[in-house]
Amino acid sequence: xxxxxxxxxxxxxxxxxxxxxxxxxxxxxxxxxxxxxxxxxxxxxxxxxxxxxxxxxxxxxxxxxxxxxxxxxxxxxxxxxxxxxxxxxxxxxxxxxxxxxxxxxxxxxxxxxxxxxxxxxxxxxxxxxxxxxxxxxxxxxxxxxxxxxxxxx
Amino acid sequence: xxxxxxxxxxxxxxxxxxxxxxxxxxxxxxxxxxxxxxxxxxxxxxxxxxxxxxxxxxxxxxxxxxxxxxxxxxxxxxxxxxxxxxxxxxxxxxxxxxxxxxxxxxxxxxxxxxxxxxxxxxxxxxxxxxxxxxxxxxxxxxxxxxxxxxxxxxxxxxxxxxxxxxxxxxxxxxxxxxxxxxxxxxxxxxxxxxxxxxxxxxxxxxxxxxxxxxxxxxxxxxxxxxxxxxxxxxxxxxxxxxxxxxxxxxxxxxxxxxxxxxxxxxxxxxxxxxxxxxxxxxxxxxxxxxxxxxxxxxxxxxxxxxxxxxxxxxxxxxxxxxxxxxxxxxxxxxxxxxxxxxxxxxxxxxxxxxxxxxxxxxxxxxxxxxxxxxxxxxxxxxxxxxxxxxxxxxxxxxxxxxxxxxxxxxxxxxxxxxxxxxxxxxxxxxxxxxxxxxxxxxxxxxxxxxxxxxxxxxxxxxxxxxxxxxxxxxxxxxxxxxxxxxxxxxxxxxxxxxxxxxxxxxxxxxxxxxxxxxxxxxxxxxxxxxxxxxxxxxxxxxxxxxxxxxxxxxxxxxxxxxxxxxxxxxxxxxxxxxxxxxxxxxxxxxxxxxxxxxxxxxxxxxxxxxxxxxxxxxxxxxxxxxxxxxxxxxxxxxxxxxxxxxxxxxxxxxxxxxxxxxxxxxxxxxxxxxxxxxxxxxxxxxxxxxxxxxxxxxxxxxxxxxxxxxxxxxxxxxxx
Numbered sequence: 093x094x095x096x097x098x099x100x101x102x103x104x105x106x107x108x109x110x111x112x113x114x115x116x117x118x119x120x121x122x123x124x125x126x127x128x129x130x131x132x133x134x135x136x137x138x139x140x141x142x143x144x145x146x147x148x149x150x151x152x153x154x155x156x157x158x159x160x161x162x163x164x165x166x167x168x169x170x171x172x173x174x175x176x177x178x179x180x181x182x183x184x185x186x187x188x189x190x191x192x193x194x195x196x197x198x199x200x201x202x203x204x205x206x207x208x209x210x211x212x213x214x215x216x217x218x219x220x221x222x223x224x225x226x227x228x229x230x231x232x233x234x235x236x237x238x239x240x241x242x243x244x245x
Numbered sequence: 246x247x248x249x250x251x252x253x254x255x256x257x258x259x260x261x262x263x264x265x266x267x268x269x270x271x272x273x274x275x276x277x278x279x280x281x282x283x284x285x286x287x288x289x290x291x292x293x294x295x296x297x298x299x300x301x302x303x304x305x306x307x308x309x310x311x312x313x314x315x316x317x318x319x320x321x322x323x324x325x326x327x328x329x330x331x332x333x334x335x336x337x338x339x340x341x342x343x344x345x346x347x348x349x350x351x352x353x354x355x356x357x358x359x360x361x362x363x364x365x366x367x368x369x370x371x372x373x374x375x376x377x378x379x380x381x382x383x384x385x386x387x388x389x390x391x392x393x394x395x396x397x398x399x400x401x402x403x404x405x406x407x408x409x410x411x412x413x414x415x416x417x418x419x420x421x422x423x424x425x426x427x428x429x430x431x432x433x434x435x436x437x438x439x440x441x442x443x444x445x446x447x448x449x450x451x452x453x454x455x456x457x458x459x460x461x462x463x464x465x466x467x468x469x470x471x472x473x474x475x476x477x478x479x480x481x482x483x484x485x486x487x488x489x490x491x492x493x494x495x496x497x498x499x500x501x502x503x504x505x506x507x508x509x510x511x512x513x514x515x516x517x518x519x520x521x522x523x524x525x526x527x528x529x530x531x532x533x534x535x536x537x538x539x540x541x542x543x544x545x546x547x548x549x550x551x552x553x554x555x556x557x558x559x560x561x562x563x564x565x566x567x568x569x570x571x572x573x574x575x576x577x578x579x580x581x582x583x584x585x586x587x588x589x590x591x592x593x594x595x596x597x598x599x600x601x602x603x604x605x606x607x608x609x610x611x612x613x614x615x616x617x618x619x620x621x622x623x624x625x626x627x628x629x630x631x632x633x634x635x636x637x638x639x640x641x642x643x644x645x646x647x648x649x650x651x652x653x654x655x656x657x658x659x660x661x662x663x664x665x666x667x668x669x670x671x672x673x674x675x676x677x678x679x680x681x682x683x684x685x686x687x688x689x690x691x692x693x694x695x696x697x698x699x700x701x702x703x704x705x706x707x708x709x710x711x712x713x714x715x716x717x718x719x720x721x722x723x724x725x726x727x728x729x730x731x732x733x734x735x736x737x738x739x740x741x742x743x744x745x746x747x748x749x750x751x752x753x754x755x756x757x758x759x760x761x762x763x764x765x766x767x768x769x770x771x772x773x774x775x776x777x778x779x780x781x782x783x784x785x786x787x788x789x790x791x792x793x794x795x796x797x798x799x800x801x802x803x804x805x806x807x808x809x810x811x812x813x814x815x816x817x818x819x820x821x822x823x824x825x826x827x828x829x830x831x832x833x834x835x836x837x838x839x840x841x842x843x844x845x846x847x848x849x850x851x852x853x854x855x856x857x858x859x860x861x862x863x864x865x866x867x868x869x870x871x872x873x874x875x876x877x878x879x880x881x882x883x884x885x886x887x888x889x890x891x892x893x894x895x896x897x898x899x900x901x902x903x904x905x906x907x908x909x910x911x912x913x914x915x916x917x918x919x920x921x922x923x924x925x926x927x928x929x930x931x932x933x934x935x936x937x938x939x940x941x942x943x944x945x946x947x948x949x950x951x952x953x954x955x956x957x958x959x960x961x962x963x964x965x
Contacts, residue, residue: 119516133904181455182447188315189589190453192638197456220911227879228875229911230914
């Protein structure tokens with residue numbers, strides 16, 4: 093069964109088992125490897141992508157549900173919020189092993205698109221689904237605040 | 246991993262000066278000082294660690310795997326400092342697997358672990374940078390016809406003031422390649438350092454790890470590659486009797502199912518099919534040789550052993566008499582669970598097998614041993630296996646297995662299917678249930694106090710499995726003692742009369758492994774929480790009492806403790822809803838003291854703030870040191886609060902994913918302040934030492950708050 097959707101602005105047709113999680117379609121078929129596999133059960137957030145503008149866990153999203161959907165991955169995050177988040181991530185040296193950070197950056201970008209001035213509680217809530225085994229959380233909080241500040245004015 | 250492993254298989258540095266297989270000629274400066282460098286197709290490589298390109302970029306070949314600890318930043322800083330390069334022109338690249346050039350001098354093999362990365366590279370990388378600088382200067386002097394002594398190098402610009410000439414590195418690279426390699430290049434006086442110890446350094450891997458482009462081994466795709474998923478034994482030590490692959494073979498995309506020594510391998514055209522196939526295979530297992538005890542039963546046996554006399558590891562005075570004569574005796578039994586490393590990238594790797602050799606992409610911490618293991622499986626010289634070290638999505642010790650079980654499995658998967666490309670990917674369930682856990686450990690402690698509250702006796706018995714017995718690392722054992730089992734219980738910073746430390750080596754069928762900070766993961770907790778209680782019984786403040794006990798020859802322990810007390814404004818554990826607890830631990834040559842501020846949130850400790858003082862010698866990259874302290878604290882805190890691997894009745898591992906083995910999440914992360922002691926001592930490690938003090942600091946605060954001490958971890962279990 094062929095499924096047509098948009099990935100990073102490009103029309104894509106996936107001819108695969110509709111049960112295939114979006115994660116593996118992105119990685120194995122489209123070679124968009126920035127989106128990572130961590131758990132397979134929506135517990136870790138490493139596979140976070142934007143689905144029609146909202147964060148989604150690609151490891152539990154069958155491609156069969158995505159006909160006509162708009163998918164955006166770390167490789168093609170766009171907009172002022174994404175730029176601010178990525179600049180703050182690098183400036184503050186957030187990543188350690190880096191494996192979770194695609195998901196963290198996508199989640200942080202989505203947060204700032206929704207809530208431009210998040211409180212610490214907003215940050216903790218929005219990022220609660222993203223595990224960082226290196227525990228870079230303190231810097232993630234700091235980077236989101238810095239990105240938010242840099243978007244002001 | 247542990248730093249004191251010496252000369253394991255000890256490939257001695259060779260006199261061979263040239264790296265075969267790289268673009269052109271690359272000189273091994275460190276190993277063959279008299280050889281000459283040469284220009285290459287892609288630039289100039291004055292030695293095996295440094296490559297200069299025509300665009301002025303300087304690439305440092307990093308011999309340690311980057312697992313998050315900052316090797317790809319710390320080693321290039323050493324080179325850049327001595328080269329007087331500008332940080333923006335520096336790049337990092339993982340060195341090839343070639344122990345003759347890239348040996349870890351602390352181990353005798355190419356490997357990363359024991360928080361040794363910077364300490365064993367400190368001089369080597371500085372020399373590499375200084376030699377490269379000297380050769381660039383010599384080339385400029387030659388070209389400009391001026392004395393080398395009048396030439397300056399500043400932020401990547403080579404200049405001669407008198408003639409007004411200047412150049413970047415790239416334009417001089419080819420000529421520099423023809424210059425003799427200085428045998429003992431002059432190194433900077435540390436007072437002249439501009440990059441080392443400086444702030445504002447961006448990690449060289451930060452950008453790639455922020456935009457999704459960083460390449461881990463799971464990201465490697467080869468032409469015609471199959472993805473392989475494993476069915477592993479349900480119990481440790483079980484073996485395959487027979488298997489039925491008929492349902493798996495019906496799944497679209499599944500190509501083959503093969504038996505390999507570690508289980509059943511499912512080969513497919515994509516990961517989803519491989520994982521589905523894995524779940525569809527049915528296997529009959531022979532469990533006659535399996536570990537079938539529950540972890541509760543194992544714990545009961547270990548705890549009993551800790552209460553019996555063990556093998557004496559360290560003793561002073563007469564502890565038995567001192568205990569008999571004590572005015573008060575305090576004792577405690579501690580229990581620590583098996584712990585999984587649970588790195589976010591599950592174990593994975595890619596192999597491309599040819600008739601005459603193989604190429605491997607992996608994130609192995611000890612590639613020398615991994616390659617030997619693969620060579621053994623494939624019946625080929627290890628040198629025929631070209632190995633690429635990729636970024637690893639965390640490790641915490643998991644990718645440093647003495648038996649190289651994963652590398653061997655990867656080779657077996659290829660061997661069973663024949664020439665071709667294969668990516669072996671563990672599911673999270675494979676990864677969490679494969680064993681190689683932090684050893685389940687029991688401590689029994691006893692202290693005697695005199696009528697004035699002074700400590701007169703200190704006894705500690707540790708019971709656990711040895712990580713290194715029956716492995717190539719067994720040579721670290723002395724007199725039948727495995728120091729990784731009890732390190733941190735011995736050579737205490739405190740001046741205690743009448744002490745005895747014993748160890749009981751236990752047997753269980755559960756594979757164990759070093760887990761970030763190894764023995765200190767449990768010894769720091771047992772020692773530092775028990776001491777807190779004993780100090781209180783003697784009427785002593787936790788900080789003042791520790792300082793009063795500190796040995797005169799341990800000033801660095803005292804200094805970090807004093808510093809952290811200052812930072813936190815310590816005046817005792819405090820009153821009210823928030824209390825403070827303290828712990829100080831030396832591990833891997835570094836000294837770390839932490840104070841945790843804790844409140845009671847629904848019956849569990851919630852850590853609001855942590856102050857951390859660290860002495861790691863010269864802090865080459867202070868921001869990386871801070872990051873490692875922050876991460877080490879989060880790592881220790883998460884496991885203390887939540888984690889244990891348990892075996893059910895019959896021996897099956899109960900936890901399989903992050904739902905049953907929860908990770909610390911952002912809302913649980915305390916605010917952390919780190920202070921680095923200024924030091925001119927040689928740098929020591931920071932990857933592991935941040936972890937040990939946090940759990941005892943939190944537990945001590947919790948006891949101050951509630952009067953209760955969790956003697957069994959994780960906290961949820963201990964409180965129950």
